[in-house]
Amino acid sequence: MENKYEDVWSHHNYIIYVMEGRKIWHTAHGSYDLRKGSCIFVRKGAFIVEQFYDAAFCMVLFFLPDEFICDVLKSKATPIHKPGKKYEPLITIDNNFTVQAFFQSMISYFDNNRDPDQSLLELKFRELILTIADNPANSELLSYFGLLLQEPQAVSLKNTMEDNYCFNLKLEQFAQLSNRSLSAFKRDFQKQYHSGKMVIGKTTQSCHALTHQ
Numbered sequence: 001m002e003n004k005y006e007d008v009w010s011h012h013n014y015i016i017y018v019m020e021g022r023k024i025w026h027t028a029h030g031s032y033d034l035r036k037g038s039c040i041f042v043r044k045g046a047f048i049v050e051q052f053y054d055a056a057f058c059m060v061l062f063f064l065p066d067e068f069i070c071d072v073l074k075s076k077a078t079p080i081h082k083p084g085k086k087y088e089p090l091i092t093i094d095n096n097f098t099v100q101a102f103f104q105s106m107i108s109y110f111d112n113n114r115d116p117d118q119s120l121l122e123l124k125f126r127e128l129i130l131t132i133a134d135n136p137a138n139s140e141l142l143s144y145f146g147l148l149l150q151e152p153q154a155v156s157l158k159n160t161m162e163d164n165y166c167f168n169l170k171l172e173q174f175a176q177l178s179n180r181s182l183s184a185f186k187r188d189f190q191k192q193y194h195s196g197k198m199v200i201g202k203t204t205q206s207c208h209a210l211t212h213q
Contacts, residue, residue: 004051005026005048006048007047008049009047009167011173012044012063012064012066013043013063013064014041014063014064015062016038017061018035018038018039021036021055022055022057023050023052025042025047025048026047026048027163028162028166029088029089030089031050032090038095040093041090041144043087046167046173047089047167060106066148068125069148072125072129072130073149074149075126076130081139081142084140084143087144089163094135094137094138096135096137098135099131102128133145157185157189157192158192160174160178
């Protein structure tokens with residue numbers, strides 16, 4: 001990232017563990033200051049990332065598709081919390097000793113010039129999800145996991161638009177975020193908003209201004 005503010009988006013959820021430095025994730029619903037020791041679950045969508053150049057930034061990042069999360073949670077012996085109605089774009093993960101030890105252990109896999117075996121990495125991804133899901137302190141994230149288990153393919157279009165309306169995403173990207181084909185997204189959007197036109201939100205520049213007011 002070369003600019004102070006960078007537009008980023010992902011159609012997968014991801015987990016960030018900050019090893020060093022600081023960045024701020026700006027969303028349509030607020031800003032989140034990530035510093036050393038922050039452990040965050042970032043819901044799929046668009047964000048503006050603010051950078052700070054006075055110190056190096058180092059993080060461990062895991063991309064986690066909905067389908068993979070659900071597959072792992074189905075193997076869990078105890079049930080997940082029932083889903084709620086609203087979730088923050090970024091959900092804090094309890095950074096206990098077990099979580100810290102997990103991420104420290106991951107560093108050793110990338111200290112040499114050879115990538116770890118994919119099967120080993122999948123096991124580590126599963127370990128991370130189960131570790132988080134086994135901690136009652138992660139109640140908001142557990143509730144969100146419950147939503148994924150209940151409706152893994154039926155993401156609310158309304159929530160997707162409210163979380164990402166102020167970002168300059170293409171229609172194809174909005175469709176990916178809502179787990180729809182482009183034609184299904186257009187049809188459901190027009191039905192949801194009673195509109196025959198596809199007019200979506202604000203420009204990225206407007207979102208910058210909105211974020212810093």
